[in-house]
Amino acid sequence: MKKLVIGELEAKVPIIQGGMGVGISLSSLAGAVAKEGGVGVISAAQPGFREPDFYTNTKQANMRALAREIKKAKEIAGGNGIIGVNIMVAVTNYEGFVQCCIENGADIIISGAGLPMDLPKYAQGSSIKLAPIVSSVKACKVVTSRWLKKNNKVPDLIVIEGPKAGGHLGFKAEEVAEKKDNFDADIKEILQYIEEFSKQVGKKIPVAFGGGVFSNEDVKHYLSMGLDAVQIATRFVATEECDADIRFKQAYINAKKGDAVIVQSPVGMPGRALNNHFIKDTVPAGIKVTRCFNCLVHCDPKTIPYCISKALFNGANGDIDDALVFCGDNVDRINKITTVKELIQELTAE
Numbered sequence: 001m002k003k004l005v006i007g008e009l010e011a012k013v014p015i016i017q018g019g020m021g022v023g024i025s026l027s028s029l030a031g032a033v034a035k036e037g038g039v040g041v042i043s044a045a046q047p048g049f050r051e052p053d054f055y056t057n058t059k060q061a062n063m064r065a066l067a068r069e070i071k072k073a074k075e076i077a078g079g080n081g082i083i084g085v086n087i088m089v090a091v092t093n094y095e096g097f098v099q100c101c102i103e104n105g106a107d108i109i110i111s112g113a114g115l116p117m118d119l120p121k122y123a124q125g126s127s128i129k130l131a132p133i134v135s136s137v138k139a140c141k142v143v144t145s146r147w148l149k150k151n152n153k154v155p156d157l158i159v160i161e162g163p164k165a166g167g168h169l170g171f172k173a174e175e176v177a178e179k180k181d182n183f184d185a186d187i188k189e190i191l192q193y194i195e196e197f198s199k200q201v202g203k204k205i206p207v208a209f210g211g212g213v214f215s216n217e218d219v220k221h222y223l224s225m226g227l228d229a230v231q232i233a234t235r236f237v238a239t240e241e242c243d244a245d246i247r248f249k250q251a252y253i254n255a256k257k258g259d260a261v262i263v264q265s266p267v268g269m270p271g272r273a274l275n276n277h278f279i280k281d282t283v284p285a286g287i288k289v290t291r292c293f294n295c296l297v298h299c300d301p302k303t304i305p306y307c308i309s310k311a312l313f314n315g316a317n318g319d320i321d322d323a324l325v326f327c328g329d330n331v332d333r334i335n336k337i338t339t340v341k342e343l344i345q346e347l348t349a350e
Helices: 027-035 058-077 094-103 137-151 173-179 184-201 216-224 246-254 277-285 308-316 340-348
Strands: 004-006 009-011 015-017 039-043 082-088 108-112 129-134 158-161 207-210 229-232 260-264 270-274
Touching: 009 082, 015 027, 015 340, 027 039, 027 058, 027 082, 027 340, 039 058, 058 082, 058 094, 082 094, 108 158, 129 137, 137 158, 137 184, 158 184, 173 260, 173 270, 184 207, 216 229, 216 340, 260 277
Parallel strands: 015 039, 015 229, 039 082, 082 108, 108 129, 129 158, 158 207, 207 229
Antiparallel strands: 004 009, 260 270
16 A cells, blocks of 8 residues: 655555544554554543643643653654644644644644644644644635635645544534435545645645545545545554553444434534433433533533533543443444554555
8 A cells, every 4th residue: 555645754554543532542552553654643632631630730731641642652653653643623722732742743733623723823833744634625725725825834634534433523413414425525526626726835735534434445445536545543442552441442342333323512513422321311411510621612611511521531431331432433343352453454455
């Protein structure tokens, strides 16, 4: 398979491991993926949630933990692959997370859950690569035009996320079902725009697609469409190296068809998660938010249906029944725990 080239960076395997928070993709998983030649991605969603001073010193705990995870992932990778960080646009202290990535040697920032309009401004003067996540040609046009006009910056990579992805989705709830099994036309439209934009700016922009990429055949299909890489998250949860609690991994293995449902996230956009006790019973009954972690910019504890940080902490700690367990649409196809090495070999076999 062809290599993924992002400027002077090179991944011999065209696979990006999607960022998963809270605590699902940290240094162990990201480092292992990069070690095998791919792009390993750490999630910047509350990375310091296990720090002893997290509840009293949240901002500093997050920065300290993220810095440590980046360095540790680089160490595990041993000079192979690429180490990235996924930062949600919706988080508070977005600029602080960007600076932490730059200062601690991350290779690339991948940013979604909103359009990362100001990312180039925050990363100005650094050599870190920047990759927006988009789900439509309209979003792609808005981001690329804004970056070029305001910051004279062209994306180093663009990640297209489709309606089968896990976690937060860049679609309205009704669009998810409508586009779920018919997204190739949208990908082609976005690729055509990026090709035209690349010619305009005189720079080749690599493009990756994520959302429901599960098998070797899927990888080959998307690369044959002209994409430069695929982004895969759900399959990497069921690996020995994944940072998630074993009970979180087991929930994926136990998932049946239809268990992945669309939920409304306090972030203000739909997401895909396992339909567990938390989703079926606890959320409809109402959950009073007793503690705010100030994690999201547009979050009002008085009006949200539940605290997303608390719900994700529970999942990371293995309390699956009382957790928001994000997952991709194909989660029911996972039936065992493997290793990152074995998974990448399976996905890239000729």
